[in-house]
Amino acid sequence: MLEVQQDKAALRARMLAARAGLSADERAEAGRLIRDALLSLPEMQMAGTVAAYYSVGAEPASRGLVYALWKRGTYVLLPVLRPDGDLDWASYEGPDSLVPGPRGLREPGEPRRGTGAVARADVVLVPALAVDRAGNRLGRGGGSFDRALARVGPLIPVIALLYDGELLARVPNAVHDIRVRAVARPHHGVTALPAP
Ligand SMILES: Nc1ncnc2c1ncn2[C@@H]1O[C@H](COP(=O)(O)OP(=O)(O)O)[C@@H](O)[C@H]1O
Ligand SMILES: [Mg+2]
Numbered sequence: 001m002l003e004v005q006q007d008k009a010a011l012r013a014r015m016l017a018a019r020a021g022l023s024a025d026e027r028a029e030a031g032r033l034i035r036d037a038l039l040s041l042p043e044m045q046m047a048g049t050v051a052a053y054y055s056v057g058a059e060p061a062s063r064g065l066v067y068a069l070w071k072r073g074t075y076v077l078l079p080v081l082r083p084d085g086d087l088d089w090a091s092y093e094g095p096d097s098l099v100p101g102p103r104g105l106r107e108p109g110e111p112r113r114g115t116g117a118v119a120r121a122d123v124v125l126v127p128a129l130a131v132d133r134a135g136n137r138l139g140r141g142g143g144s145f146d147r148a149l150a151r152v153g154p155l156i157p158v159i160a161l162l163y164d165g166e167l168l169a170r171v172p173n174a175v176h177d178i179r180v181r182a183v184a185r186p187h188h189g190v191t192a193l194p195a196p
Helices: 002-020 024-039 042-046 063-071 115-120 144-149
Strands: 049-051 075-081 087-091 098-100 106-108 123-127 130-132 158-161 182-185 189-192
Touching (some): 024 042, 024 182, 024 189, 063 075, 075 106, 075 115, 087 106, 087 115, 087 144
Parallel strands (some): 049 123, 123 158
Antiparallel strands (some): 075 087, 098 106
């Protein structure tokens, strides 16, 4: 268990260092490509409700995607980080509906729908530092999305947004880790996992 935590910490440091080397232009271009790939995905076009995240720092940009989904009438839920590390959810109602949250996050200021609200999403988009071919996901280390994804049904597409080099052969994982069903990358589009 401790060994897994150490392996994850080492991999996090490596992935964060690689992201730190991306220019603002590279990040913006990656965000546009991921946005367009996801907007044209049939599951996304049919989704009445999408649970997403509002990117900060060097995370794959999701703000344009969130805005575009909202503009075309999709109900978008965004996470509100609770002090215990779990995720509450509230609706995105345009760029002006966000307020500063903890750890530099931008969060929806709308009424909170509860930790169980994510279970009503037709598609769930999650951040990740790396994912492997089996769908094992490395996050920032808070375990928040493991808790949220434990409430999501097995048939719901859970898609992690990554840069091109972040789908790996193997990501260390523990019993509490919840796998994702697909990844979206700038130059590869959406890839279902586990790969056949
Ligand atoms: N379902 C859960 N309930 C309570 N705590 C959890 C749960 N899932 C994860 N955690 C906590 O989050 C911590 C970090 O999880 P980890 O998987 O290493 O982070 P991340 O998924 O962000 O990379 C775990 O050590 C655990 O304490
Ligand atoms: Mg985890």
